[in-house]
Amino acid sequence: MPETEGPTRLWGGRFAGGPADALARLSVSVHFDWRLAPYDIAASRAHARVLAGAGLLDNDELGQMLAALDDLESACAAGEFRPTVEDEDVHTALERGLLERLGTLGGKLRAGRSRNDQVATDLRMYLRDHARGVAAAVVELADALLEQAGRHVDTPAPGLTHVQHAQPVSFGHWLLAHVQPLLRDLDRLRDWDARAAISPLGSGALAGSSLPLDPAAVAKELGFQAPAQNSMDAVSDRDFVAEFLFITSLIGVHLSRLGEEVVLWTSQEFGWVILDDAFATGSSIMPQKKNADIAELARGKAGRLIGGLVAVLTMLKGLPLTYDRDMQEDKEPAFDAIDTLLLLLPALAGMISTMTVRVDRLAAAAPVGFSLATEVADWLVRKHVPFRDAHEITGRLVALCAARECELEDVSDEDLKTVSEHLDPSVREVLSVRSALAGRTTPGSTGPGPVADQLQTASDKLDSWREWSIEPVVPR
Structure with a gap:
């Protein structure tokens, strides 16, 4: 096929000369939009079929056009056809490739479409x-x-709010x-x-x-x-x-x-995870x-x-x-x-x-910072103490422990009574991380049962996403 003379441009008929170098350098986009080439070729195939359906290409011309586009696509994939410094964009480069293969017939593909x-x-x-x-x-x-x-x-861990121990x-x-x-x-x-x-x-x-x-036919062919x-x-x-x-x-x-948490978890101050x-x-x-x-x-x-x-x-x-x-x-x-x-x-x-999770470090940190205080408040609520009062009582218990630099479970029976008449030794049944976790049974909570349910639900959802992620966009 005859080759085109001079640089390929998709515009210029009304211009007496070519663009200034400064304009050309600013205008060029082929160095980044070249990655669109396979999609532009796929769209060109669909457009060629529509032109043939409109009677603007005969069967022989359509066959030549599709064969040339296939050859151009293979050449692009193999690196045998590449854009040059004179190609303004991906569309210009590919039209040059088509003209090199088809001569003037390649110019018919531009009918009815724009770079826009x-x-x-x-x-x-x-x-x-x-x-x-x-x-x-x-x-x-x-x-x-x-x-x-x-x-x-x-595995118990200290849940945080404000980057401070909150609840296990x-x-x-x-x-x-x-x-x-x-x-x-x-x-x-x-x-x-x-x-x-x-x-x-x-x-x-x-x-x-x-x-x-026929825009509908093009749309269907391109997915x-x-x-x-x-x-x-x-x-x-x-x-x-x-x-x-x-x-x-x-x-x-x-x-x-997620990255910020890993940075914290792997720090010497936390030491929960080893990468x-x-x-x-x-x-x-x-x-x-x-x-x-x-x-x-x-x-x-x-x-x-x-x-x-x-x-x-x-x-x-x-x-x-x-x-x-x-x-x-x-x-x-x-x-x-x-x-x-x-x-x-x-x-x-x-x-x-x-990554390796330091179960021992997490378990040791889980009850630190009076993180079981909410368990005490909830225990009082189950004793029919209004939560407003339960919150105040538990706060006084925490203040006592902070002053004595001891944990909640270290308080004597006498001290419990001193803090509130509602506190008695049976409160110790909730003063363990294991019991705190086991008590969380509502959907979405941190107990073993709800966590297992979350695992299964998330796994099922990811299976459906795996299927979607491999579906071809353009029908093959």
């Missing part, structure tokens, strides 16, 4: 596809937390508390995917097309649920990017909170150090993810309809969010799955 609807379609396809990869990585981390939680259903909990319950936000993140991804499954292709630059195209209802909205809508970045930012926040050597780092000057760098990076990268969301929302907030070149700034934050999570999540999963 192309890029909106490509980006939706890319994000829907990679959302499933992110979901799979979230499931992997949740699995690691679930596995550790299963080992520690009965099981460490399995604590780990499962980090699974719940991940399950919500997975729900949000699937909910987002339903809204993102709308095809902009056929909207053209903004007004649709006078050609007899979308329906074509866009309004062509102006279709090319200017980036809600799907902003919402995706909100979800990834929230995932980042959840990972940051496997493969998932910790050392110091260049202090030979004794073992640092929870993965957990710290989880905290740090949350800021990066939130920054991407803020950048896109700020970019969008003042844009008039329809397409504006500002929207070129939508892709890099989205790509970066995916890259960041797919780098971070497996590292966190490995760290959690291989």
Whole structure:
């Protein structure tokens, strides 16, 4: 086939000369949007079939077009076809590749579509596809937390509020508390995917097309649920990017909170967890150090993810309809969010799955700080003492123990009576961590039974997510 002469441009007929170097350097996006190439080619196949259905390509031309697109896709995958410094964007590069294979026939594919609807379609396809990869990585981390939680259903730990000892909990319950936000993140991804499954292709630059195209056929072939209802909205809508970045930012926040807890748990002051050597780092000057760098990076990268969301929302907030070149700034934050999570999540999963929990240290810390005081108050309530009074009585008991620097169970029978006539020696039956945990039987609480139920429910949910994460977006 004859090759095109000079650089391929998707515009320029009305211009006397080419763009200035400064404009070209600012305008170019192919160095980051090249990753959209497989999706652009898939959309081109669907568009070629629609053009043939409209009588704008005959059967022979369609066959040549599809064969050339297949060959171009293979060449891209093998690295044999790459964008050049003269290609403005992924669409320009791929049209050059098509023209190299088909000559003037390749130029027919541009009929009835614009880079405006192309890029909106490509980006939706890319994000829907990679959302499933992110979901799979979230499931992997949740699995690691679930596995550790299963080992520690009965391991007592000091539950904290305000980073101070509050009430005893099981460490399995604590780990499962980090699974719940991940399950919500997975729900949000699937909910987002339903809204993102709308095809902009056929909207053209903004007004649709006078050609007899079939947007519904294109949408079906590309795995979308329906074509866009309004062509102006279709090319200017980036809600799907902003919402995706909100979800990834929230995932980042959840990972940051988990990371912060691991940093605390592994500190000398806590000493509850020991990280496997493969998932910790050392110091260049202090030979004794073992640092929870993965957990710290989880905290740090949350800021990066939130920054991407803020950048896109700020970019969008003042844009008039329809397409504006500002929207070129939508892709890099989205790509970066995916890259960041797919780098971070497996590292966190490995760290959690291989860490060693110091059961002895947790059990010893569980009753410290008068964490069984609420058990005393509840015991009084069961004796029909109003909780307001029970709270005051227990507070006086704690004050007595704090003054004497002793624990609740060390108070004599006489002292119990001195604090309140409602206190008697039988209160000691609730002054153990084991009894405190066993007494928590309501759904969602920290007792062994409810924790086992949580484990099963979370496991069942993750099984369904595993199935969703491997479903192809584009029907094959």
